[in-house]
Amino acid sequence: MxxxxxxxxxxxxxxxxxxxxxxxxxxxxxxxxxxxxxxxxxxxxxxxxxxxxxxxxxxxxxxxxxxxxxxxxxxxxxxxxxxxxxxxxxxxxxxxxxxxxxxxxxxxxxxxxxxxxxxxxxxxxxxxxxxxxxxxxxxxxxxxxxxxxxxxxxxxxxxxxxxxxxxxxxxxxxxxxxxxxxxxxxxxxxxxxxxxxxxxxxxxxxxxxxxxxxxxxxxxxxxxxxxxxxxxxxxxxxxPIVRSNELTKRPNSIFEWLDKQQERSVLYVCLGSGGTLSLKQTTELACGLELSGQSFLWVLRRPTSYLGESSTDDDLVSAGLPEGFLDRTRGMGLVVTEWAPQVEILSHGSIGGFLSHCGWSSVLESLTKGVPIVAWPLYAEQWMNATLLTEEIGVAVRTSELPSKGVIGREEVASLVRKIMAGEGEEGRKIRAKAEEVRVSSERxxxxxxxxxxxxxxxxxxxxxxx
Incomplete structure (x- = not known):
């Protein structure tokens, strides 16, 4: 052999x-x-x-x-x-x-x-x-x-x-x-x-x-x-070569919540293992998700400017969120502070969009499931990936400026989310259709x-x- x-x-x-x-x-x-x-x-x-x-x-x-x-x-x-x-x-x-x-x-x-x-x-x-x-x-x-x-x-x-x-x-x-x-x-x-x-x-x-x-x-x-x-x-x-769905144990809380949501109704928000944001940007992103009116599953990392030792404790991580955010979005959204199985989440029928840092592995995991992307590039080659996804492949929308150079406001976040999730306008409809076309191509x-x-x-x- x-x-x-x-x-x-x-x-x-x-x-x-x-x-x-x-x-x-x-x-x-x-x-x-x-x-x-x-x-x-x-x-x-x-x-x-x-x-x-x-x-x-x-x-x-x-x-x-x-x-x-x-x-x-x-x-x-x-x-x-x-x-x-x-x-x-x-x-x-x-x-x-x-x-x-x-x-x-x-x-x-x-x-x-x-x-x-x-x-x-x-x-x-x-x-x-x-x-x-x-x-x-x-x-x-x-x-x-x-x-x-x-x-x-x-x-x-x-x-x-x-x-x-x-x-x-x-x-x-x-x-x-x-x-x-x-x-x-x-x-x-x-x-x-x-x-x-x-x-x-x-x-x-x-x-x-x-x-x-x-x-x-x-x-x-x-x-x-x-x-x-x-x-x-x-x-x-x-x-595409991507991770397969082979987990023997799934976090029940995540999938029990996803099972209750309508098909293609949830925005998955995850910026990778190293994707931490400033406290101000975390606040604006949270307010934008709330303002969008769309359901979301957010894998949240501790804000970079939060004082104290690094911790995965729920209370420490969620301390970076706006006051009352978790109460106001209860039922509409789920915030997760522990590790989450990304491939299985993107495979779930309720996921309709992915707010992503645009690492290529995450991009492929999304595209092979037909999930359109809100591009939020942070470092490495992610800026190139975001341009490729939006301007050449046509499966994503992106922020008006690089998130690494400034704070993206809540109104812009809400607009981007609605465009992907609700298919608002001709651009949104084309992106969702293109994402499905790419999924079929990735299998063929x-x-x-x-x-x-x-x-x-x-x-x-x-x-x-x-x-």
């Missing part, structure tokens, strides 16, 4: 996509898959839980590698991006030892874009090497073209008023820049450029999107032109003969996992 090795970078946002990719490779190609997980070490409990959940399926062999010490090579105030890249670099000997101990040597190695420094291990072991980009092809195009921009652009990107052109793709406006491009003097920018330089050294790229979703950008990565000459290697669109691409199914088989043949 053919054997594929996947190496996951630290952090749930990188670990889960690699685990789900491993599950897809095993189930579709019927090959042996081993996942080596480089963990953070300091907060590995949730990582361990994710690993156990995938391992329980029996489709992949998952090994949690011992954490590596990078305190001597990374400044204490370094960005998360820099810390992850450095941990991957430091983990090379551990990964090499793990490969040497395997009775059946893998024929192919897959890393995510933060682990491109691992590819020399594949060269030494005689393995084919591929990069998995668990985001969209527009983000991939920017990553690949960033080394070119680094040479030709003077000064800070954020100071450039005109959109920067990427050959064959949508241009990058000042509000679309990924977080690592905001300060070129920071080490994380140099690491980002290095990733862009190393990706073409692979044998190919797997990207978590599909042909019908990004039919304008994917051709630019492949057809003869300036961008494809930068790429140098084939690109395989194999998405994984049927036999579908574009992603075919792309995965072509990749497997290219790296000799299939005869």
């Amino acid at each position: 053919a054997h594929a090795l996947l190496v996951a970078s630290p952090g749930l946002g990188h670990l889960i996509p690699i685990l789900e990719l491993g599950n897809r490779l095993s189930s579709v190609l019927n090959i042996r898959v081993t996942v080596l997980a480089v963990t953070t070490g300091s907060s590995s409990l949730t990582e361990t839980e994710a690993i156990r959940a995938v391992a329980a399926r029996g489709t992949c062999e998952v090994t949690e590698l011992p954490p590596v010490d990078t305190d001597h090579s990374v400044e204490p105030n370094a960005t998360v991006f820099t810390k992850i890249v450095e941990k991957m670099r430091a983990a090379k000997p551990v990964v090499q030892d793990a490969i040497k101990s395997m009775t059946q040597k893998p024929t192919v190695m897959i890393v995510d874009f933060l682990g491109t420094g691992m590819m020399s291990i594949a060269d030494d072991a005689g393995m084919a090497k591929y990069v998995y980009v668990a985001s969209n092809s527009w983000f991939l195009a920017l990553m690949m073209y960033l080394p070119v921009l680094d040479k030709v652009v003077e000064g800070e990107y954020i100071d450039i008023k005109e959109p920067m052109k990427i050959p064959g793709c949508r241009s990058i406006g000042p509000d679309d820049l990924i977080e690592t491009m905001l300060d070129r003097s920071n080490r994380h920018y140099r690491e980002c450029v290095r990733c862009g330089e190393e990706i073409p050294m692979s044998d190919g790229i797997l990207v978590n999107t599909w042909e019908e979703l990004e039919g304008k950008t994917l051709p630019a990565l492949r057809e003869d032109g300036e961008l494809s000459r930068v790429m140098k290697v084939p690109v395989y669109a194999i998405g 691409v994984w049927t036999q003969g579908g574009s992603s199914y075919y792309s995965l088989l072509e990749w497997a043949k290219q790296c000799r996992l299939l005869s």
Whole structure:
């Protein structure tokens, strides 16, 4: 049996996509898959839980590698991006030892874009090497073209008023820049450029999107032109790859409440595990939800400006809400302060919209369920994702300015929510219809003969996992 090795970078946002990719490779190609997980070490409990959940399926062999010490090579105030890249670099000997101990040597190695420094291990072991980009092809195009921009652009990107052109793709406006491009003097920018330089050294790229979703950008990565000459290697669109509904235990309070709501009547509000807001923005968002008159399920994080130690205690978290908000919205809304199973929530028939930070995993979880989005991007590449969803795919509405740059008022929140939930105006109706169209498309691409199914088989043949 053919054997594929996947190496996951630290952090749930990188670990889960690699685990789900491993599950897809095993189930579709019927090959042996081993996942080596480089963990953070300091907060590995949730990582361990994710690993156990995938391992329980029996489709992949998952090994949690011992954490590596990078305190001597990374400044204490370094960005998360820099810390992850450095941990991957430091983990090379551990990964090499793990490969040497395997009775059946893998024929192919897959890393995510933060682990491109691992590819020399594949060269030494005689393995084919591929990069998995668990985001969209527009983000991939920017990553690949960033080394070119680094040479030709003077000064800070954020100071450039005109959109920067990427050959064959949508241009990058000042509000679309990924977080690592905001300060070129920071080490994380140099690491980002290095990733862009190393990706073409692979044998190919797997990207978590599909042909019908990004039919304008994917051709630019492949057809003869300036961008494809930068790429140098084939690109395989194999998405959507998302988490499946496999929870053995559900929070009864959430689903008992959802079961009582009308079909497509509830707005799901969740800004990701790191999506905390200021106290003022929390207040405006709460008042906007109330003003909208729409039902909502809100997974609430503690406001960033709330005084006191970080806590998941309900009283401490809800202290950031306007006085009387919970009483006034009782029955209309449900505020949840503990972990909530997002995929199962989005799968529930009562969910009709998603106010999201636009992390790509959350985006795909929403699109594959036909749920339109209120885009609320906060950091990383989420600003790009929000633009893609609103201006190219047409499944979302977004705020008038970036939430990271100012407070979004309650009236605007209410208007956006009603547009998505009630389908107010022609725009709202088109968005809801487009979301359903994308859902159907996301299912079709994984049927036999579908574009992603075919792309995965072509990749497997290219790296000799299939005869």
